[in-house]
Amino acid sequence: MRLKFLMVGLTAAVLAACGGAKEEKKAEGAAPAATAGAAGINGAGSSFIAPLFGKWAAEYNKASGVAVNYQSVGSGAGVDQIKKKTVGFGASDEPMKADDLTANGLVQFPSAIGGVVAVYNIKDLAQPLVFNGQVLGDIYLGKIKKWNDPAIVALNPGAKLPDMDIKVVRRSDGSGTSFLFTEFLAKTNKEWEALGAHKSPKWFEGSIGGKGNEGVATNVKQFDGSIGYVEYAYAKKNDITAASLVNKDGKVVAPTAQAFAEAASKANWKVPGMAASLTYAPGEKSWPIAGTAFVLMHAKQDNPDNAAKLLKFFDWGFTSGQAQATELDYVPMPAEVVALIKEKMKKITDASGKPIM
The missing domain is CATH 3.40.190.10 (Periplasmic binding protein-like II)
Structure with a gap:
């Protein structure tokens, strides 16, 4: 489905990577604040x-x-x-x-x-990948550094994962998407549980900052060996591969509107x-990072x-x-x-x- 972002009445900033511990690409044309x-x-x-x-x-x-x-x-x-x-x-x-x-x-x-999705860019990798919260959390702590790390291999048997450094892309601004992502990590990874959910986490040195969902998507698309997290529409618009995730019921779920709806159906x-919190909702078909x-x-x-x-x-x-x-x-x-x-x-x-x- 083609997404149209040039819309009447919308003053949207098209913002790419900037700030943070490591800066590899900067966007142009950031929108000014409203007056x-x-x-x-x-x-x-x-x-x-x-x-x-x-x-x-x-x-x-x-x-x-x-x-x-x-x-x-x-x-x-x-x-x-x-x-x-x-x-x-x-x-x-x-x-x-x-x-x-x-x-x-x-x-x-x-x-x-x-839904927030984990997106990645590995050249010539045909098999879609699967992650769980423990592995994603360790990647975003800087503990898992290589794509062929045993923890990733165990979730993806048969995948030809390269012996390549993982370029970790995250938000550089105060971000609700970061809050949803880290809320999921805090519910699935002990070290992130101690850190907690936050709009502006203290990311590890060496990660790549991107401004807005737009900036994260731009960086992931740009850099071979990268991983990031964005709202699903940005993955589709930028034609970036989104991973499946293991949900609270232990089921591997692909990101779809139906899976987001399943998670939302459990909300109070x-x-x-x-x-209401929609992350890590129960249900075999629930997407674990809905919001x-x-x-x-x-x-x-x-x-x-x-x-x-x-x-x-x-x-x-x-x-x-x-x-x-x-x-x-x-x-x-x-x-x-x-x-x-x-x-x-x-x-x-x-x-x-x-x-x-």
């Missing part, structure tokens, strides 16, 4: 969800004439910008905790389900802030007219935009979850406390 004057119908944050928000923005613009602009700057930057009120909404793959939502006067709700969305981007908006709006436009945009996305989510291999939110989201939307008010939606 306070543009707050309201602008958003910024998660690159995980950028393909979908871009598609929604394009189709909604056609239907309504309203332009919703989104900058793919990473979850950390998105959270920072919504706190500073320089955008109308932020997006983060790491949910904000209930206390932080209250302290910052924010409302949070999920958007659509996607009724927790504070709708902050969502959480939309963040201020509970009391300084510009209720722009807030109303944004709420109509998301309401459209959860109804008319479901087909676009499926087209891009995201999983639309089930009707019962959409009902919970709309209750969250009703908590967004003008300065007098009157609900905007």
